[in-house]
Amino acid sequence: MQQIKLNCSSKEKIENNLGAYFHGWLMNQLEGSLVEELHSMETNPFAIYVEQVHDKVQFVLSLLNEKAIEIFSPILLSSSLTTINLEASRQKEFQIKNREIENLSEKDLADVFYRENSQKNFDISFVTPAGFKSKGEYIFFPDLRLFYQSLMKKYNYAFTGSESVDVDMLEKLCENTQIVSYRIMSSYYKIHRSFVPGFKGTIRIRCRGNQTINSFLTSLIKFGEYSGVGIKTGMGMGALQLKENRK
Amino acid sequence: MQQIKLNCSSKEKIENNLGAYFHGWLMNQLEGSLVEELHSMETNPFAIYVEQVHDKVQFVLSLLNEKAIEIFSPILLSSSLTTINLEASRQKEFQIKNREIENLSEKDLADVFYRENSQKNFDISFVTPAGFKSKGEYIFFPDLRLFYQSLMKKYNYAFTGSESVDVDMLEKLCENTQIVSYRIMSSYYKIHRSFVPGFKGTIRIRCRGNQTINSFLTSLIKFGEYSGVGIKTGMGMGALQLKENRK
Structure with a gap:
């Protein structure tokens, strides 16, 4: 299992359901067939949460099996990913300041x-x-x-x-x-x-x-x-x- | 039914279980045989609570039937009662500033x-x-x-x-x-x-x-x-x- 944290900053208070918007953004990064495959699974092989501590906003994605790591890890760890854009959220753009990666076997x-x-x-x-x-x-x-x-x-x-x-x-x-x-x-x-x-x-x-x-x-x-x-x-x-x- | 509130003042924060001490004090005001009679009842014909709001402490006694009103009302409404002394409590003495009485039939x-x-x-x-x-x-x-x-x-x-x-x-x-x-x-x-x-x-x-x-x-x-x-x-x-x- 792998947990990837994307640390961003925010001046305002975020909505409590930012994780739902982050989910939407994440699905948009995938090919349609893959999204369908994920949706057809009985249990999600990943978990999401977004937490705000003071002016820091942390987008956290836990990848619960190899397949999930294979799909999501390259996207989140790509150096070309510098911003998360959430159109439904009050704050639209979250600049990624740094990443944390943890593994648990x-x-x-x-x-x-x-x-x-x-x-x-x-x-x-x-x-x-x-x-x-x-x-x-x-x-x-x-x-x-x-x-x-x-x-x-x-x-x-x-x-x-x-x-x-x-x-x-x-x-x-x-x-x-x-x-x-x-x-x-x-x-x-x-x-x-x-x-x-x-x-x-x-x-x-x-x-x-x-x-x-x-x-x-x-x-x-x-x-x-x-x-x-x-x-x-x-x-x-x-x-x-x-x-x-x-x- | 009758509810009697004894309003006192307090500078410090009271214990959360002052009602238990108030119960003890109340029983001390009664004759032994009456205390035994009350203890033998399956259900208490009265309820107690003590609440602190800022520097006001309210001792509240609810009398749920005629018998309870008969026993307790004269004690709490007697003009000779000016203080509640709780020996087990941090603050020992509570001066009664005024009383509120409410009836509910x-x-x-x-x-x-x-x-x-x-x-x-x-x-x-x-x-x-x-x-x-x-x-x-x-x-x-x-x-x-x-x-x-x-x-x-x-x-x-x-x-x-x-x-x-x-x-x-x-x-x-x-x-x-x-x-x-x-x-x-x-x-x-x-x-x-x-x-x-x-x-x-x-x-x-x-x-x-x-x-x-x-x-x-x-x-x-x-x-x-x-x-x-x-x-x-x-x-x-x-x-x-x-x-x-x-x-």
Whole structure:
């Protein structure tokens, strides 16, 4: 997996759904047949989010498998790409000041299992609106079962191509973890003409499981920093970050 | 029902669990046999909360039936009561500057049914930590079913002495309403040596039901401003306020 960050600057406050516009721009860079192929896939092999910190705007593209790296990496890393033009956005032009590239392999994630890990608390920040769909309904609260299920699906899809979920493991995770504190708010994410319900903010998950469960959870969340969680991660929703200062 | 507010002033920030200390103080004003009688009741016939707005601290006692009014009203309205002394609190002495008294009868609540009510949105503010208990577990998220169920129990207890809940009506409420936006955070409430999980913040409930359901919901929430919602409302948890500027 690869994560590419394009760092731009912005004087004004950006829209919260810039990821959706970035998605549109990205698709415009591809040939039509490729766009169709991507749209026909059950799961997106990439995730997008856009984050603003002060006057810096970061366009982030996570490429979850080899195919995605092959398609998108050359476009974003080409030296001829100096600007991102988003016609639907308030600010039309974003000059790329520099790029950051990070790689994460299945081995890196597996290595988590061989490290002694005594961390019980996981502080997770949802930097763009995250939402789930369950029984046909939108869920815009941090339901841990839906959270784990979504990450496990994306994880398996990225590494095996299948979306199957280990139900026993999901059960174990749910039994051994709980949200112990949170600060969240609802936030709607505009895609085309609809507003998709989501939430932003932070949650602290406490894990009371054994070393195996703890390691599995750690690698799942680390993976989640690439894949995002829940619905519309290819359009900019569901970006999460694991905060380091946890006990 | 009667709500008595004792307005005091405070220069420092009060503890979030001052209601628990106020509860202790209140019990100290009663004869032992009366305290035992109150403790033996399945449901508290009163609710407490303490709120600080700037340098004003408000001790609020809601008396949910005639018996409670008979017991507590003379104590709080006695002109000889000029100070509330809370030994466990940081600030020990709260001088009473003035009192507010409000009455709400079943007829007042029933009158809601005869007014044309076109309000669809209910903005509810949880001013002290609210929590629920379900299947032996603490729930510290705003689950609407638990919210309505708790209010309906308290409502029936106050007016009929029974805690039975009209299951069909509960179902109708759940079907016809949803939380459409929120901003909440977890908040633990210290009672003796344990920390009870709760949440604070605001939620907006949208009602899509007919006039009957809308009126029922309105009177339920108006009642909730007296009774509080969820667990430990006699100790200061679960205070709610319906904000007026709703569309």
